[in-house]
Amino acid sequence: MSAHLSEWTLRRLHTGELPGKESQHARAHVSACEECQGVLKGLETNQARFEAEIPFERFEAGVERALNKPKGQPSRPLLNGVLVAVAASVLLVVMVRPMLSQPPTNRLKGGASAELRIGGGGPQRGILPGDTEELEPNERVRLAYVPGPYRYVLAVSVDDTGEVSELYAQAGMSLPVEAGQGRHWLPDSVTFTGKGHERVVMVLSDRPLEVEAVRASARRAWEQAGGKVEAMTTLGSGGEETHWLLLKP
Numbered sequence: 001m002s003a004h005l006s007e008w009t010l011r012r013l014h015t016g017e018l019p020g021k022e023s024q025h026a027r028a029h030v031s032a033c034e035e036c037q038g039v040l041k042g043l044e045t046n047q048a049r050f051e052a053e054i055p056f057e058r059f060e061a062g063v064e065r066a067l068n069k070p071k072g073q074p075s076r077p078l079l080n081g082v083l084v085a086v087a088a089s090v091l092l093v094v095m096v097r098p099m100l101s102q103p104p105t106n107r108l109k110g111g112a113s114a115e116l117r118i119g120g121g122g123p124q125r126g127i128l129p130g131d132t133e134e135l136e137p138n139e140r141v142r143l144a145y146v147p148g149p150y151r152y153v154l155a156v157s158v159d160d161t162g163e164v165s166e167l168y169a170q171a172g173m174s175l176p177v178e179a180g181q182g183r184h185w186l187p188d189s190v191t192f193t194g195k196g197h198e199r200v201v202m203v204l205s206d207r208p209l210e211v212e213a214v215r216a217s218a219r220r221a222w223e224q225a226g227g228k229v230e231a232m233t234t235l236g237s238g239g240e241e242t243h244w245l246l247l248k249p
Contacts, residue, residue, distance in 0.1 A: 004036055010040050110150075113145065113183075114145050116142070116202075118135065127244055129243055129244055133244070133245070134246075134249070139191075140190060143200070144184060145186075148204070149206075151205070152175065152205045152239075153204050154202070154239070156200075156203075157200045157201065158198070158218050160229050164219055173208045176208075192248050193248075195249065198246045199229050199246075200244045201241055204239055205239030206239075209237060218235045221235045
């Protein structure tokens with residue numbers, strides 16, 4: 001009997017990313033291999049569990065709340081090539097394709113955590129902080145957090161030119177976190193326009209931070225990295241930072 005397929009190969013088969021002949025060989029192997037069948041079934045089960053956790057209705061409802069939000073709620077950003085998706089019909093594609101793995105979560109002190117998920121044009125997935133993830137055309141990003149001991153949340157992004165965009169804030173300051181220790185999704189989904197890298201940074205903090213101060217810190221961090229957004233580390237924002245690096249198509 002031939003060697004078992006690697007989990008990575010089975011994941012690519014599951015998401016339809018294997019080229020023609022390789023896909024045919026993989027499917028032929030799986031049809032005759034109970035162990036590989038079990039791994040593939042596990043991937044399908046994980047995907048179903050993931051989609052049940054955030055069904056499309058919650059994405060759609062989030063957009064409706066954002067469109068009809070009362071005064072004082074965070075506005076949808078449209079800054080420096082960052083566009084927030086607001087049409088429910090556009091968001092329908094977010095849950096269509098499978099993810100590559102269970103969404104990674106960045107664990108912080110006191111039970112706090114931060115999470116970034118991608119969906120829309122390619123496999124729905126989460127990425128580990130510090131990793132670089134390639135986006136496909138029309139893919140969107142959603143951000144979530146568990147507040148733990150923190151009282152405020154802020155999110156910005158930095159592109160290859162050093163432009164810092166405010167993603168989630170309120171009246172130039174951090175947002176108060178939502179009540180409760182469960183996971184909270186920031187409203188709407190975000191689409192990044194243009195090409196190249198985009199570093200997304202979520203900051204959880206004990207006190208509200210000024211957007212302009214965080215923007216200045218991010219710009220300094222970009223300069224200290226030699227103008228390479230992929231080489232940036234901490235912004236020195238004064239809060240607990242989580243970074244994700246995206247590569248726009």
